[in-house]
Amino acid sequence: MRGCDVPYHLRFFFEYGVDHTPLWPGPPAAPDVDSPYGSPCELERLPISPAIRAELERLCAWYQSSLDWDYPPDPSPWPAEQWELFGQQADAVLETLRHELGDGWVVMDLRKPS
Structure with missing residues (x-):
């Protein structure tokens, strides 16, 4: 059982081949592979609005075009x-996501510079 002062941790980054979510459970040192949100996170299981879910999915799909797949x-x-x-759009959705999730969550930005 989680204590009241222990936040949920998510990692935010985009991954080639993962076109539906940039969110992964747990802090980097101890990824939570048994997360109730899946690994990678299933956006519909998170307490976020449909608008944020759609924007995260859009950005993930768009990111896939940044690789020369051939x-x-x-x-x-x-x-x-x-x-x-x-990057600007990812920054904006990350800020909104953090706001929606609130104080009980830590969302770490682990994107690599382009």
Whole structure:
């Protein structure tokens, strides 16, 4: 049982091949593979609005186009401007997500710089 002062932890990052969620349970040092939210997290199990869920799914699907799937070692087909726009939108959804989840949650931003 969780104590009242122990927050839920989520990790926020995008992963190639995962086109439906950027959220993973647990802190990096101790990922929670037995999370009630799944691993990766199933967005419909989290206490978030349909609008945030849809935006997270949209960003995940969009992120998949940043990889050259025909030859992944090649540079990303995205120009710098597209990476910047994606980063701005990911920042915005992360801020809104943290606000919606509230104080009982810690959402760690583990995105790698592009």
